[in-house]
Amino acid sequence: MTGDGVAEKQVTEKSTGRARGIDRVIALMEHLHDRRAPTRIADIARDTGTPRSTMYELVNTLVEARWLELRDGDGTVYFGPAMHYYGSDYLDSVDLIRKARVEVAHIAETVGETAQFCTLDGDKYLVVLNEPGRRMFRISSEIGIKVPIPWTASGRLLVDHMDADEIRRFIPSDDFTLPDGRRIAEDEFLEDMRRARTQGYVRTTALVDRFTTCLAAPVRDPAGRCIATICFVVPADTTEEAQQVMIDTLKASAERLSPGR
Amino acid sequence: MTGDGVAEKQVTEKSTGRARGIDRVIALMEHLHDRRAPTRIADIARDTGTPRSTMYELVNTLVEARWLELRDGDGTVYFGPAMHYYGSDYLDSVDLIRKARVEVAHIAETVGETAQFCTLDGDKYLVVLNEPGRRMFRISSEIGIKVPIPWTASGRLLVDHMDADEIRRFIPSDDFTLPDGRRIAEDEFLEDMRRARTQGYVRTTALVDRFTTCLAAPVRDPAGRCIATICFVVPADTTEEAQQVMIDTLKASAERLSPGR
DNA sequence: GACCGACGTCCGATATTTCGGACAAACGGT
DNA sequence: ACCGTTTGTCCGAAATATCGGACGTCGGTC
Structure with a gap:
């Protein structure tokens, strides 16, 4: 059986059962x-x-x-x-994504860790590009899978431009509860955001996965709004020096991707 | 206008104009x-x-x-x-393609030239994966576009297992005519194939594009049949030493991709 | 060996989707 | 300002695609 707790969903029927x-x-x-x-x-x-x-x-x-x-x-x-084929045509047709592919491939190869390019879809976080590193411990792709914003490092950058009130209205309250049941305090989240804005990157550890650290840097539009992020997904025990190298790498890539500058 | 000589095709109507x-x-x-x-x-x-x-x-x-x-x-x-998203799910679900992505990304990054992973679709040649090199002179993707077999280096490997008669029956005669009108002699094609089989790679120059050289190595199934190729697309004036390095790289990658060994 | 459930195909009826054409708005050239 | 062209929406009619159910096969289980 392939049943592994996937959320099943009925198609929403209207009056009759008939559909196009x-x-x-x-x-x-x-x-x-x-x-x-x-x-x-x-x-x-x-x-x-x-x-x-x-x-x-x-x-x-x-x-x-x-x-x-x-x-x-x-x-x-x-x-x-x-x-x-159609998906490749899409990727090539979006300027930012086409450039991001080059960056993500490059940093994943040189650093040897899994790199991703992420963005928002509605009030959810979304992986758009994923380049496995040499260790490649994550097998199945997460591309196109929606995830609550507070579960991710990138999420803290992507809602960068909102104040506390806007965020409360934007992110569903349930999304602050992690898969293991722990709840992220709102203050904590806001503090992460503040720190991220001054430092120019985010680091989170053991959020959705106990042994994983995420490092993310913001891609900003000319108005300074975070429109996407580029990030590394690494084992939590990665040395601080190695992480610093990755952070610098991410910042440089994110800078190159930020349009109109 | 975007009209650039694309072949238009009417949907094949049946009796009435109505369709699903x-x-x-x-x-x-x-x-x-x-x-x-x-x-x-x-x-x-x-x-x-x-x-x-x-x-x-x-x-x-x-x-x-x-x-x-x-x-x-x-x-x-x-x-x-x-x-x-759906395309990524497909790529991840096919074992050979998933492995090929790693190889193609790796060799494109280290060598710095455009690398591809190709296969047959019916009697046509098809680019499945394309990783632009650092120079990235080809802008729009060729992924999923069918090309006559004789126009390509990889094509000479992909029909490897056929004899002269089978090839004549398999490849449409028109496909031996290049875009510029020149025609590839059948003997020449067969000779290319023979040389390729002994050397373990193919090189073609100025086939579809006057200034481009293609280098390709075969991915073979346990029975020795060529099921795909991995290749570089480089400027024709690339030095012989550089090309030799690429050939060795391709052979090694192709070997790693060949299943059951 | 009989039973049961799942798989895949086939068929006729009807609820519905496709289609043609008409229409208003937007556009652009003179 | 005029007029021809293109865009996008709307509507009624009818051709037909969807649907339910029946049927034959296959494979596993008791």
């Missing part, structure tokens, strides 16, 4: 992205609230278009190569 | 991928043979799902972030 094929397909793709694993067609149908016969029909169409691929010989499907 | 939304969406995405540029909705509708009102309806749905994005303030659309 395209809406079914969107639900299907989102479901695969949430699970992040090849999934059997019948399971997708059940979990998205799509009739089985409809799902088979759509999957056949999508497999033919290479949007999906049949996997493993068992009846599971997952994303196909067409998604990679 | 999902088929129209597939045509839409393929069209954007072919053009590789933000495109106005009315133009997409015309070029894919989709009614204008239908296309507006679909685009709205897709923009909401982040599959597409409105660009530039003018009425153009292009791929959205969701495609990148």
